[in-house]
Amino acid sequence: MGEEAHFYSNAEVYWRDVPPTVDGMLGGYGSISNVDLNGSKAFLKKFTGEGDGKAGTTCALDCGAGIGRITKRLLLPLFQTVDLVDVTQEFLDQAKTYLGEEGCRVGHYFCTGLQDFVPEPGRYDIIWIQWVIVLPFYAGHHFPQCVCLTWSPSCSF
Numbered sequence: 001m002g003e004e005a006h007f008y009s010n011a012e013v014y015w016r017d018v019p020p021t022v023d024g025m026l027g028g029y030g031s032i033s034n035v036d037l038n039g040s041k042a043f044l045k046k047f048t049g050e051g052d053g054k055a056g057t058t059c060a061l062d063c064g065a066g067i068g069r070i071t072k073r074l075l076l077p078l079f080q081t082v083d084l085v086d087v088t089q090e091f092l093d094q095a096k097t098y099l100g101e102e103g104c105r106v107g108h109y110f111c112t113g114l115q116d117f118v119p120e121p122g123r124y125d126i127i128w129i130q131w132v133i134v135l136p137f138y139a140g141h142h143f144p145q146c147v148c149l150t151w152s153p154s155c156s157f
Contacts (some may be wrong), residue, residue, distance in 0.1 A: 005105070014087060014100065016090075021094075022069055037070075037074055040070075040074050040130065041078070043128065044074070044078055045078070048125065049121045049141045057079050057080060057105065058079065058081065058083070058125055059080065059123055059124055059125055060078070060079040060083075060128055061084075061119060061123075061126070061127045062084050062128070063114055063117075063127060063128060063129040064076055064085070064130075065084035065085060065086045065091070065092070065095065066088075067091050068084060068098050068103075069098075070128065071084055071099060071106070072098065072100075072102060074128075075128060076102050077127075079108070079126070080105065081105055081107045082105065082106055082107075083107045083108040083110065083124075084106060084108070084109050084110065085111075085112060085114065085147075086111065087112065087113045088111070089111045092109045092111055095109065096109070107126055114129075
């Protein structure tokens with residue numbers, strides 16, 4: 001097994017052992033300051049809506065969505081539809097419960113690693129990647145750049 005395949009295999013094993021709860025998604029921090037979500041919301045609002053160069057609010061993709069904490073509290077309030085992608089099926093199954101009534105606005109639940117996911121060209125106004133790329137770095141690893149570079153033809157910058 002190559003280094004990259006080994007990296008992803010270890011990540012899948014790690015996430016399989018994490019409980020599908022907010023506490024599990026946040027690495028033992030059962031709650032987190034609203035500063036995180038409020039800052040992300042302010043950031044997104046600068047780049048979405050009406051006007052030249054702004055992204056629409058039709059559909060967002062939540063990468064490394066877990067149980068949908070960011071989908072529920074950040075993306076669904078701002079977008080008509082949100083798709084979730086995560087490597088752990090148990091998390092996506094729990095997301096359907098965690099999201100409650102708003103879950104009806106989820107378009108797709110994709111169970112795959114980001115390294116294998118290919119965004120549908122033109123579908124997403126915003127592709128949101130929060131903490132997923134940062135976490136491996138803090139663990140002494142680097143998220144392979146090839147994933148972001150592979151996606152770039154599907155995205156407008």
